[in-house]
Amino acid sequence: xxxxxxxxxxxxxxxxxxxxxxxxxxxxxxxxxxxxxxxxxxxxxxxxxxxxxxxxxxxxxxxxxxxxxxxxxxxxxxxxxxxxxxxxxxxxxxxxxxxxxxxxxxxxxxxxxxxxxxxxxxxxxxxxxxxxxxxxxxxxxxxxxxxxxxxxxxxxxxxxxxxxxxxxxxxxxxxxxxxxxxxxxxxxxxxxxxxxxxxxxxxxxxxxxxxxxxxxxxxxxxxxxxxxxxxxxxxxxxxxxxxxxxxxxxxxxxxxxxxxxxxxxxxxxxxxxxxxxxxxxxxxxxxxxxxxxxxxxxxxxxxxxxxxxxxxxxxxxxxxxxxxxxxxxxxxx
Amino acid sequence: xxxxxxxxxxxxxxxxxxxxxxxxxxxxxxxxxxxxxxxxxxxxxxxxxxxxxxxxxxxxxxxxxxxxxxxxxxxxxxxxxxxxxxxxxxxxxxxxxxxxxxxxxxxxxxxxxxxxxxxxxxxxxxxxxxxxxxxxxxxxxxxxxxxxxxxxxxxxxxxxxxxxxxxxxxxxxxxxxxxxxxxxxxxxxxxxxxxxxxxxxxxxxxxxxxxxxxxxxxxxxxxxxxxxxxxxxxxxxxxxxxxxxxxxxxxxxxxxxxxxxxxxxxxxxxxxxxxxxxxxxxxxxxxxxxxxxxxxxxxxxxxxxxxxxxxxxxxxxxxxxxxxxxxxxxxxxxxxxxxxxxxxxxxxxxxxxxxxxxxxxxxxxxxxxxxxxxxxxxxxxxxxxxxxxxxxxxxxxxxxxxxxxxxxxxxxxxxxxxxxxxxxxxxxxxxxxxxxxxxxxxxxxxxxxxxxxxxxxxxxxxxxx
Numbered sequence: 001x002x003x004x005x006x007x008x009x010x011x012x013x014x015x016x017x018x019x020x021x022x023x024x025x026x027x028x029x030x031x032x033x034x035x036x037x038x039x040x041x042x043x044x045x046x047x048x049x050x051x052x053x054x055x056x057x058x059x060x061x062x063x064x065x066x067x068x069x070x071x072x073x074x075x076x077x078x079x080x081x082x083x084x085x086x087x088x089x090x091x092x093x094x095x096x097x098x099x100x101x102x103x104x105x106x107x108x109x110x111x112x113x114x115x116x117x118x119x120x121x122x123x124x125x126x127x128x129x130x131x132x133x134x135x136x137x138x139x140x141x142x143x144x145x146x147x148x149x150x151x152x153x154x155x156x157x158x159x160x161x162x163x164x165x166x167x168x169x170x171x172x173x174x175x176x177x178x179x180x181x182x183x184x185x186x187x188x189x190x191x192x193x194x195x196x197x198x199x200x201x202x203x204x205x206x207x208x209x210x211x212x213x214x215x216x217x218x219x220x221x222x223x224x225x226x227x228x229x230x231x232x233x234x235x236x237x238x239x240x241x242x243x244x245x246x247x248x249x250x251x252x253x254x255x256x257x258x259x260x261x262x263x264x265x266x267x268x269x270x271x272x273x274x275x276x277x278x279x280x281x282x283x284x285x286x287x288x289x290x291x292x293x294x295x296x297x298x299x300x301x302x303x304x305x306x307x308x309x310x311x312x313x314x315x316x317x318x319x320x321x322x323x324x325x326x327x328x329x330x331x332x333x
Numbered sequence: 334x335x336x337x338x339x340x341x342x343x344x345x346x347x348x349x350x351x352x353x354x355x356x357x358x359x360x361x362x363x364x365x366x367x368x369x370x371x372x373x374x375x376x377x378x379x380x381x382x383x384x385x386x387x388x389x390x391x392x393x394x395x396x397x398x399x400x401x402x403x404x405x406x407x408x409x410x411x412x413x414x415x416x417x418x419x420x421x422x423x424x425x426x427x428x429x430x431x432x433x434x435x436x437x438x439x440x441x442x443x444x445x446x447x448x449x450x451x452x453x454x455x456x457x458x459x460x461x462x463x464x465x466x467x468x469x470x471x472x473x474x475x476x477x478x479x480x481x482x483x484x485x486x487x488x489x490x491x492x493x494x495x496x497x498x499x500x501x502x503x504x505x506x507x508x509x510x511x512x513x514x515x516x517x518x519x520x521x522x523x524x525x526x527x528x529x530x531x532x533x534x535x536x537x538x539x540x541x542x543x544x545x546x547x548x549x550x551x552x553x554x555x556x557x558x559x560x561x562x563x564x565x566x567x568x569x570x571x572x573x574x575x576x577x578x579x580x581x582x583x584x585x586x587x588x589x590x591x592x593x594x595x596x597x598x599x600x601x602x603x604x605x606x607x608x609x610x611x612x613x614x615x616x617x618x619x620x621x622x623x624x625x626x627x628x629x630x631x632x633x634x635x636x637x638x639x640x641x642x643x644x645x646x647x648x649x650x651x652x653x654x655x656x657x658x659x660x661x662x663x664x665x666x667x668x669x670x671x672x673x674x675x676x677x678x679x680x681x682x683x684x685x686x687x688x689x690x691x692x693x694x695x696x697x698x699x700x701x702x703x704x705x706x707x708x709x710x711x712x713x714x715x716x717x718x719x720x721x722x723x724x725x726x727x728x729x730x731x732x733x734x735x736x737x738x739x740x741x742x743x744x745x746x747x748x749x750x751x752x753x754x755x756x757x758x759x760x761x762x763x764x765x766x767x768x769x770x771x772x773x774x775x776x777x778x779x780x781x782x783x784x785x786x787x788x789x790x791x792x793x794x795x796x797x798x
Binding site for chain 2: 053054055057058060061063064065067068069071072073074075076078079080081082083086087089090093094096097098099100101102103104105107108109110111114118149150153295296298299300302303306309310313314317318320321324325329330
């Protein structure tokens with residue numbers, strides 16, 4: 001494995017983890033938004049607050065990790081993408097800011113009116129960010145980012161691949177959140193809530209799965225390089241994703257929530273990995289390869305030290321946080 | 334000086350359309366984030382002190398302070414996390430010419446900063462939700478990684494800024510960046526002093542703001558143990574910081590004359606090279622002439638150059654195209670120094686009086702000043718950043734890359750700036766409303782602050798944090 005490839009793999013690992021954990025946090029916004037009126041929705045909103053409260057900031061840092069790995073390891077490709085995809089990135093950023101701020105504000109709101117306002121902003125912005133990040137991924141994967149940057153501000157991402165990318169990103173986030181929240185609700189003894197979440201998650205899962213496979217059709221024309229990769233090298237991942245996705249729905253249907261979390265993670269991780277493997281060896285599809293985009297070797301080596309440190313320092317700490325949230329004292333209020 | 338104006342005019346005329354809005358937006362978002370970053374750096378240490386006191390001495394007042402400060406930090410750190418993310422995006426969105434060309438030179442400290450951000454966010458989550466869910470000592474210990482991450486994070490972020498002032502760790506051959514040594518770039522010549530300056534500055538800002546909150550309470554007659562301790566702990570932090578800061582700042586300033594003469598000339602409003610140079614207090618430069626300044630002979634050379642004779646290099650020795658905006662730099666610099674000196678004198682006065690058995694918190698005038706000291710420290714912080722950033726212009730990377738060559742070529746950036754302005758204004762209002770309502774409810778005797786997700790009376794939202 002070459003140095004650039006190792007750094008690209010570490011970067012993409014960050015993308016996958018962010019899609020899973022950050023994604024589940026964003027997806028909660030959908031359930032918050034559709035939880036109903038203040039009285040009807042308070043149980044679910046409290047559950048959401050409890051589930052993502054301790055972890056969302058840590059999960060959010062994966063995005064920072066991806067950005068710094070990208071600009072440090074592959075600076076010209078980063079600048080090209082940033083200067084081309086300025087509109088969807090700004091909108092994704094807007095969602096990030098509004099989501100994080102209003103989530104924190106809602107928790108300490110003095111009145112129901114304030115909580116409602118911040119809650120709507122939190123929930124709505126939770127859906128903006130995955131859509132536009134998905135659109136960004138679609139633009140990169142369909143070769144819309146020219147090597148020298150300054151691609152079309154609108155034309156680069158108002159394309160079938162980007163739009164499907166955005167919808168799929170939202171769908172997978174909601175699916176993940178649904179599975180996690182259903183499991184959390186069942187575990188903390190909110191049986192009726194778990195049942196209603198189960199129904200809605202099943203619906204979201206069916207729709208998202210359908211969209212993923214429908215998207216394969218327009219991608220043939222709109223993103224031929226990616227399509228060839230998905231049908232070739234990445235085909236096992238696509239199949240695995242289909243199996244895991246179907247399995248998730250079956251497990252949800254049979255109320256096996258704990259296992260369903262695992263298959264849901266596999267289903268989403270393989271979709272994202274499929275994109276990465278499908279567009280390999282390109283960093284910006286049809287424009288710049290990973291090898292050509294790589295920055296100075298000394299810097300890439302430094303980044304691998306950062307990755308090693310992350311494995312030693314960050315991963316155990318994260319594991320501790322997640323373990324704590326699963327223990328008995330943390331499950332109940 | 335007409336030539337000067339003409340030169341600037343032509344510079345602006347040739348500038349990419351994104352230059353001005355990019356600079357405005359960066360200034361807004363950095364200036365906003367830096368205050369919250371200070372809380373991320375300094376607040377965990379202060380919470381640690383009161384929380385430890387609460388546990389070790391069984392002091393319920395101290396423990397109550399720790400619980401409240403933890404809730405405040407939950408709000409501040411959340412908006413700090415997202416406003417920090419804004420900066421990550423903006424590095425690329427606004428400054429592709431910097432990141433594309435030098436990303437692999439300057440990026441490594443950002444990657445380490447990412448690690449410290451991870452540590453901070455993880456242990457923040459554990460600490461905030463760990464109340465009554467973990468053994469008390471272990472719960473307290475969760476603050477230590479947060480405080481350490483604050484040190485590392487400050488070093489890393491300031492390292493990049495210090496590199497922009499002291500670019501090293503690469504060579505430029507035929508316009509191409511080669512021989513990149515990111516470690517050399519990270520540990521550049523300016524980093525240690527700049528880091529110390531910012532780190533100590535963070536403790537000044539947070540120490541004076543938090544102490545000021547309790548001083549305001551005392552002004553309204555709330556003089557209980559809660560307010561006295563809530564004032565005293567942050568004020569001790571602020572004292573140490575305010576006394577160390579003038580020394581650090583002075584040593585840092587001595588470097589500028591050698592490394593960035595045009596910045597020092599602007600700091601000192603030195604239009605010509607005078608030996609020895611005077612210290613020029615106040616004043617503005619209009620058409621090449623200084624108006625309204627108070628000049629103290631000799632002091633400029635002593636303070637800025639550590640010499641009785643060495644001059645401050647005048648602006649006339651620097652080509653017009655390489656000069657920074659002088660007035661902003663000068664006034665911002667002197668405001669920072671003036672406020673810093675004032676704060677240092679006042680903390681000395683406080684402890685001296687206490688040594689003489691007079692508690693100045695009994696004095697209305699001192700309490701009034703203590704309330705204003707927080708905003709003053711923030712102004713000093715902002716002025717410091719304005720002085721060093723505007724003073725580095727027209728360079729983004731000193732002597733290597735001009736800001737105009739780094740800026741985005743996008744034509745729509747005024748929209749983005751307008752959007753950023755609205756969002757930051759909204760976040761400010763939101764934070765103020767929520768924090769004030771928290772304080773109001775605490776005063777009314779509510780400790781837990783349940784989330785009001787449902788109509789009153791329904792037993793939901795007991796989630797404690």
